[in-house]
Amino acid sequence: MTGAAPMRIALFTEVFLPKVDGVVTRITRTLDELGELGHTALVFAPGDPPAHYGPHRVVRVRSVSFQPWYPEIMVGLPTARIAREMQAFHPDLVHAVNPVWLAAYGVISARRRNLPLLASFHTDVPSYTTRLGNGLSVLRAPSQAWITGMHNLAEVNLCTSTQMVDRAREVGIREVDLWPKAVDTQGYRPDRADAVMRDRLTDGHPEAPLILYVGRLSREKDLDQLLEPIRALAPEGVRMAFVGSGPGRAELERMFAGTPTVFTGYLGGAELAAAYASADVFAFPSTTETLGLVALESMASGVPVVGADAGGIPFVIDDGRTGYLVTPGDTATLTARLRAVLTDADLRARLGTAARADAERHSWRAATESLVESYELAVQRHEGRRPVPRPLRARSHRAHRGG
Structure with missing residues (x-):
């Protein structure tokens, strides 16, 4: 199916570059592959994104910071420019990534223009409202109802793990399928290990066993x-390193004061690949992941993961073969599993080799070809649902308004 005619995709997302997280990585790598497959996207994004990403144009949407709860998140606002850009682009389909604010407007725009719609579920926002605190918990029920309603306007809904497919169905989202996991096995691989990076992550003690975490530093990641x-x-x-930043960094630095822990801030590119490969084990206690791309990147680097048996993480880790799963909150078992990997070189090598082999099975090209098939399915379903056009004389000639 992916050999069909090129498609024009209007992609609305709540997050994009220069922000770096698992959702942004999924989007950018998908855009890379879509371009190589001959498809064109127009990306609507909040914040201060680049004007282009590869062959795809990016439309900067007016936005405000999600203060005080998560200042890094920029909330995109509907504007007349979106409607003008949509009209000029003539998309074949709309893809709404996490329809909450801006992407929810993408859902509305698709419906107003009678366009096929695919929505993808990457972040369990209702759970985040509880975890972030500061009065947001009252929004859990209404946010869940809003998100379910937005997704149920789509012809196809995709989740990035089988666990989240089940979760989406539990909350009433229909037409749900899997968007296969993928990881860059060329950029992230065991031979990226670097002595200078190891020295940096261990604060000058490269011989010490090293636990690594990569990702956002915020409450919902359970890093406490x-x-x-x-x-x-x-x-x-044993020493520990946190790579990344976020609204919880200062609190974590205070919490871990007096322990052999390094906070590097954000790393990217070759530095990030070196950080992964230079560690001995990756610790991932988060219970709110819809997939956990950082775990896949660690596995591609040949570094086993000890993660929470929650959310989408079990979709990534094969317990006892590529890493270990631990009951959330069971810090005694978490400690024991980390100790086992750090102190048993044969176990660490066996887990790391299996993790790398598993990662090599999941390419971005295969995942994007699956996505394009889902785009085509959305178009087919939309054509089947499209109402019979009225006679021309009965149509309104007023200018179309909205986005």
Whole structure:
């Protein structure tokens, strides 16, 4: 099906470059592959995105910071420019990534223009409202109802793990399927390990066993669950490094003060690949992941993951073969699993080799070809649902308004 005619895709997203996270990585790598497959996207994004990403044009949408809860998140606002850009682009289909604010307007825009619609579910926003605190928990029920309603206007809904497919169905989202996982096995691989990076991550103790975390530093990532393990393991010479930043960084730095822990801030490109490959084990206690791309990147780097048995993480980790799954909140078992990987070189090598082999099965090209097939399915379903056109004389000649 992916050999069909090129498509023009209007993609609305709540997050995009220069922000870096798993959703942005999924979008950018998909855009790379869509371009190589001959398709063209017009990206609507909040914040301060680049004007182009490869062959695809990016429309900067007026936005405001999600203060005070998550200042890094920019909330996109509907404007007349969106309607003008949509009219000029003539998309074949709209793809709404996490329809909450801006992407929800993309859903509305698709319906106003009678266009096929695919929506993808990447972030469990209702769960985040509870985890972020500061009064947001009252929004859990209405946000879930809003998100379910937005998704149910789409011909196809995609989730990035089988666990999230089940979760979407539980909350009433229909027409749900899987968008296969993928990882860059060329950029992330074991031979990216680097002595200088190892020295940096261990604060000058490269011989020490090293636990790594990569990602946002915020409350919903459950990173406080790593405090007890590093306190227990520090007397054994173990060190820890957090790569990334976010609204919880200052609080975490205070929490981990006095432990052998390094905070590097954001890393990207070759530095990030070196950080992954230079660690001994990746710790991932988050219970709110819809997939956990960073876990896949660690596995591609030949570094086993010890993660929470929650959300989409079990879709990534094969317990006992490519890493370990731990019951959320069970810090004693989390500590024991981390200790086992760090102290048993044969176990670490076996898990790391299996993790790398598993990652090599999941390419961005295959995942994007699957996405294009879902685009084509959305078009087919839309054609089947499209109402019979009225006679020309009965149509209104007023200018079309809206986005």
